[in-house]
Amino acid sequence: MAKTRPGPHSEKGSIPLVVVVRDLLGLVDNSREAKRVLHEGGVLVDGKARKDLNFPVGIFDVISVPALDKNFRLLTDAKGRFNLHELEAGEARKLCRIEKKTVLQGGKTQLNLNDGTNILAEGDYTTRSSVILSIPDKEISDVIEFKEGNLAMVVGGTHSGEVGTIKVIEVVKSSRPNRVIISGKEEFETTVDHVFMIGRDKPAIKLGAEI
Template identity: 40%
Template sequence: MSNHQKRLSVPNSWPVERKTATFTVKAGAGPHGRDGVPLLILLRDVLGYADSKKEARYALNQGSVLVNGEAVRDEQRPIGMFDIIAFTERDEYYRVFPDEGGRLALTRIDADAADGRLAKIEDKTQVPGGETQLNLHDGSNLRVGDGGDYNTKDSIVVSNDDKEIVAHFPYEEGCLVTAVRGQHAGEIGEIADIKVTPGSGSNSVVVEGEDTSFETVEEYVVVIDENFTGDDE
C-alpha cells in the first residue's frame, strides 16, 4: 500500500498547498478518520521544524514531541481538531483549532492549557456494568459511571494524565461555539437560537458574535470555552 497521498484529493481540513507538488504523505491509521493530518505535515510544512521525513523521524525518536500527553514516534500519526501538541525541549505547546475555510491551524497556548484536550460528545451508549460510554468526535471513547449529566453535542475537557473529565460545557442556547465545517468554519460566537427541524432533518442554530452572525446546521458547531479562542500567552 502506498504511503503517498495526492495533494489535489486531500481533505479540505489539511493545511497543505495543493498545486506545489503532486503527492504528500499519507495519514496512518488512528484517530480523526479521513480528516486526520499526518504529524509530518505539521512538523515540516506548517512549523518548519523539519526539512524532510528523515529529520522528522529523528526528532520524533527523541520522545520530546507529545500528542495529548503521549510521546509519538510515528510521523504519519493523524492529528486533528483540538489535539494538543507539546514540544517539551522547546517548551512550546499548540492546540489544533479550525481556521477559516475549515483548515486546521495551530494555536499557541501555555503549558497549563496543554494539560487536557477538548472533545465533542457525538454519541453515548450504555455498556455492561451500568456505565455509560461517551463516543467522542475523534473516534475515541470514554466511560463514566453516571452519564446522566452528559448529552450528545456537549463538549468535555479530558485530562492528558489520567483521561478523566475535568470540565463540561453543555450544548444550549447562550453557549460559546465555533463552526468547524461549512462556509462559516473558524467563526466563533454564542448560540442565540436553536431551531428544531421536524422529522429527520438537521436542526439549525443561529450564532451571534462580536463581528459576525450566521446560521448553520448544529452538526457543524462545537461548544468551546473562552480559553480556547486564541493565544493564551
C-alpha cells in the same frame, strides 16, 4: 503529498503529523528528519508519543514538544486551514465533543468522543456537549452543554473558525441534520455537525494568537 492513515480523526478533518512537525512547527526540513524526531519520542499528541508520520492530527488536539517545554493546540481558521496556537503553562487541556453515549451495567456511562477516545464517566451527559480533559490522563474537569446560550465554534462549512453564542437549535424533521443559529459578529445558520461547544460566557480553552 502526505496523507493521513486511518485513526482518531477522519481524513477530511485532519492532517498528517509530519505536516505538523515540518510545516507548522518548523522543527525539521524534511520527512526524513521528521521520522527521526518522532521515532525518538520528540512530539506528543494529547500526551502520548506518536511515531507514525501519517498519524492523523485533528482540531483541538494538543501537540507537545518536551525538548522545548512547549504545548500547542490545533485549530482552524476562517478558510478551514489548520494552524497552531501556543499554550501557556497549565493550559494543556483537551476539548472533545461527545458523539455517542452508552449506559452500562452499574450505572456508569461510556462516552464516545470525536477523537476516537472512549471514557467511562458518572453523571448525566448529552451528545454534542463538550468535555474538557486533562492531558495525558484524560480525566474530565468540566462539561459544556450543547444548549442555547452557550458558546460554540464552527468547525466546518462557510463559517469555519467563527465563534458565537447559540441562539436557536432547530430540530429538522427529515433526514437532514438539525440547524443551529449562532450570534457572533453577525447572525448566521449552520448545521449541528459543524458546531463544537467551547464555553459558556467565554471560551473554556485558549483560542489565542496563531504561532
